[in-house]
Amino acid sequence: MDQAKAKVLLVDDRPENLITLEAALIDSKYELVFANSGEEALRYILQNEFAVILLDVQMPGLNGFETAKLIKGRKTSAHIPIIFITALSKANEHIKEGYLNGAVDYIFKPFNRTILKSKVDVFVHIYLKQKQLEYQKNTLAEQQLELKYQYNNLEKLIQDKTKELILSNNELQVTQERFQKIFSSALT
Incomplete structure (x- = not known):
């Protein structure tokens, strides 16, 4: 399986916020990608x-919100979970708008690094x-095709050998009948 790191996209127009996010998320398990605008994020996606x-x-x-709506509107990116990070008020209307535009979670600034x-x-x-399951699914599909190919080859081999046996059996029967005739005529 491909050992490439999972990518995490960080989108914020303020460089200091991206630096703070980077400091909280620096990890060998994934690669951080930085975008300074919604438009740049869409290009990366x-x-x-x-x-x-x-x-x-x-x-x-x-x-x-607009960026999330565009991300969720595309079939190839609609599955990507979005966590909104905001200093906006915790008012229900802002949170509701975020969830309506595709958020799976909300984190308010200043955030707790451990929770984030x-x-x-x-x-x-x-x-x-999910990537591991996709890989296993593809591997199983390839193995299934290979098994089907081998099965078909085996079936053909069995048919060919069966024909050979039938021909050999017929030849043996003819030979046995000749031998019986010769043996019978030799006794008389």
Whole structure:
């Protein structure tokens, strides 16, 4: 199986926030990819596969909600879990809007590094398990095709050998009948 690291996309228009996220998430199990805007995040998503996206809500241009909506609107990226990271108020309408736009979770700034890392670790673990299952599924499909090919070859071999045996049996029967005739005529 491919040993490439799972990628985690961090999206925030403020470099200091990306540095803080990086410090909290630095880990050998996954590769961090940084985007400074919703537009840049969308470009990365077109070119890469991500285990999880940490997405700032308030950004110039495409905000986090709009970016999430576009991510979830594409078949190839709709499955990627999005965790919104925001300093916005904890008002229900903002949280509701985030969930309606595809969030699986919300983390409020300032965040607890341990909690953030634990949440990301869970999504990376799930992603890696899914990749492992896909690999195993593909391997089984290949093995099934190989077994079917071998079965068909075996069936053909059995048919060929059966024909040979029938021909040999017929020849043996003819020979035995000749021998019987010769033996019978020799006795008379």
